[in-house]
Amino acid sequence: MEHTKYSAVIIGSGIAGLFAAIKLHKEANLPDGILVITKSKLIESNSKYAQGGMVCVMPENKLDSTMLHIEDTIKAGAGLTDSKVAEFISEKSAQVVKELQSFGVDFDRDENNKLKFTKEAAHSVNRILHAGGDATGFCIENALVEYLLSQKDIQIYEETLAVELLTDKNNVNRGVITYNYIKDEYKFIESPAVIIATGGVGQLYKYTTNPDITTGDGIALAYRAGAIVKDMEFIQFHPTAFALSDKGTMFLISEAVRGEGAKLVDASGNRFMHNYDEREELAPRDIVTRAIYSEMSKTGVKNVYLDATHIPENIFEKRFPTIYGTCKEYNINPSKNYIPVSPSAHYYMGGIKTKVNGETSVKGLYAIGEASCTGLHGANRLASNSILECAVTAFELVNHLKSINLESTYSYDSNVEKLINNYDSDINQDSSLDIENTIIRLKSLMWNNAGIVRNKENLDSALKEIKDISNEFLYKYKCPDRKAYELRNMLIISQLIVEFALQRSESRGAHYREDYPQTDDIALSNEKTILKCMKG
Ligand code: FAD
Ligand code: SIN
Numbered sequence: 020m021e022h023t024k025y026s027a028v029i030i031g032s033g034i035a036g037l038f039a040a041i042k043l044h045k046e047a048n049l050p051d052g053i054l055v056i057t058k059s060k061l062i063e064s065n066s067k068y069a070q071g072g073m074v075c076v077m078p079e080n081k082l083d084s085t086m087l088h089i090e091d092t093i094k095a096g097a098g099l100t101d102s103k104v105a106e107f108i109s110e111k112s113a114q115v116v117k118e119l120q121s122f123g124v125d126f127d128r129d130e131n132n133k134l135k136f137t138k139e140a141a142h143s144v145n146r147i148l149h150a151g152g153d154a155t156g157f158c159i160e161n162a163l164v165e166y167l168l169s170q171k172d173i174q175i176y177e178e179t180l181a182v183e184l185l186t187d188k189n190n191v192n193r194g195v196i197t198y199n200y201i202k203d204e205y206k207f208i209e210s211p212a213v214i215i216a217t218g219g220v221g222q223l224y225k226y227t228t229n230p231d232i233t234t235g236d237g238i239a240l241a242y243r244a245g246a247i248v249k250d251m252e253f254i255q256f257h258p259t260a261f262a263l264s265d266k267g268t269m270f271l272i273s274e275a276v277r278g279e280g281a282k283l284v285d286a287s288g289n290r291f292m293h294n295y296d297e298r299e300e301l302a303p304r305d306i307v308t309r310a311i312y313s314e315m316s317k318t319g320v321k322n323v324y325l326d327a328t329h330i331p332e333n334i335f336e337k338r339f340p341t342i343y344g345t346c347k348e349y350n351i352n353p354s355k356n357y358i359p360v361s362p363s364a365h366y367y368m369g370g371i372k373t374k375v376n377g378e379t380s381v382k383g384l385y386a387i388g389e390a391s392c393t394g395l396h397g398a399n400r401l402a403s404n405s406i407l408e409c410a411v412t413a414f415e416l417v418n419h420l421k422s423i424n425l426e427s428t429y430s431y432d433s434n435v436e437k438l439i440n441n442y443d444s445d446i447n448q449d450s451s452l453d454i455e456n457t458i459i460r461l462k463s464l465m466w467n468n469a470g471i472v473r474n475k476e477n478l479d480s481a482l483k484e485i486k487d488i489s490n491e492f493l494y495k496y497k498c499p500d501r502k503a504y505e506l507r508n509m510l511i512i513s514q515l516i517v518e519f520a521l522q523r524s525e526s527r528g529a530h531y532r533e534d535y536p537q538t539d540d541i542a543l544s545n546e547k548t549i550l551k552c553m554k555g
Pocket of ligand 1: 030031032033035036056057061062063065066067068069070071072073074155156179180181216217218219228229230232233236237271365366387389402404405407409
């Protein structure tokens, strides 16, 4: 296997990974250079599909303050948000936005060239910046990709998976093994700083707004390497995915449409949110999702509707060009017709336990963006806080890495050697498991048994089935192809989600147990590592 070395390796090219790569390259001393590894093409990521926007507390937005933003974040987080982290991230928001702008990101402005702020659920004021109307993620991601490509000496491996993180006997990071699935080629990349920016886990669920790269790889790899993972039971289900676009990934109808006044209705046009929460359509996401789920279950229908007919067509098209275009493809004119919507797995609050600068419990291993769990989101993320967290964690990571020696050594112990050997030899076991069908089966299982509404019986039976599949899946290290690596990782994360969900015998934020519908006031975040189990 080829052996090479870099001062820093960034795994993932969403907003977190790209922002970190650009800043690191610009500001840090990197004697051995920098490498970005990405599973698909550079631009493909959850980030690319973000619609609503990015929270920013700007001094010129006189109605807003960091105090208000922190309060909203903590309220949405249902008791598990770390207030110090919320404070830190909120206070950094204006600074990171300025930096993003310096890398070519253009947020939408009004006719007086002032930044426009919109609103989404559970925000007390308009504070969300957007770009390209409803194409915020694409505009940021695209600007960062262009900037990165203009920096000639950043090495990029596309269509390459990180498949194993290498830690030595002292649980210190030594590097990563990569697999290019087009060339069928493995490499050992040695590095004192490996940064996981691999995004979330949406593809673990049958219905999701996340693209097919989102299989929880980085979190599973970090867990295998001994890192602490946290809050693994908390998956955010977005209330309004476009119910007609059910092809693996569901198109999103942004919460910003409700922010602009759209209402949820049944097929006869009757509103129902007032029966669930006084904030109605702008209640926190978990509440709106469960309300829709309950309406759908009561009447046995597959979706409810979003009524945005109060917005004139020319205004809708200008403000939400992506949504307008997709609706039109399905012969829906949002200014005349109701938009069919249903909930879908969307965002992962859990992940690798980190500080705001990305440090994990494994020395030299970092995680930023959605793969990390800083404590900002608690049990339920406030809309548009994710891109902000991606930018702030990347920003702080770079500040941290600037202060340490990033020289590689070409020396490692027998632990690392053993791990490398597992990928150097041929696969000697052949699993009879049909990988593609098993992925489909696992996604249905997670949707039905560990989804929006959970109970012990369903979780127990999911755990048994996941363990059965894991026993049949014989590839502990080297796998035959990309899909098999993804299934290996999905099984690890699914099991952790279900175990954590079983352990949390209460309902809180996005985790709802119909057998324990109340919130238990002393319940805290749960954490786990392969090394030991903890509650902290
Ligand atoms: P991602 O953008 O998901 O990038 C992950 C990267 O890791 C990808 O490049 C992927 O290819 C790579 N990768 C994965 N596994 C591997 C592997 N094994 N090896 C190598 N590379 C790997 N948040 C907001 O704040 N505001 C919004 O308006 C908003 N809207 C959203 C709309 C949609 C439809 C979706 C899906 C999400 C939305 N979110 C929004 C959430 C937000 O987009 C994500 O949380 C955020 O972009 C995650 O960024 P990231 O850089 O952490 O990961
Ligand atoms: C949306 O636009 O509704 C998504 C916003 C988010 O996930 O933060």
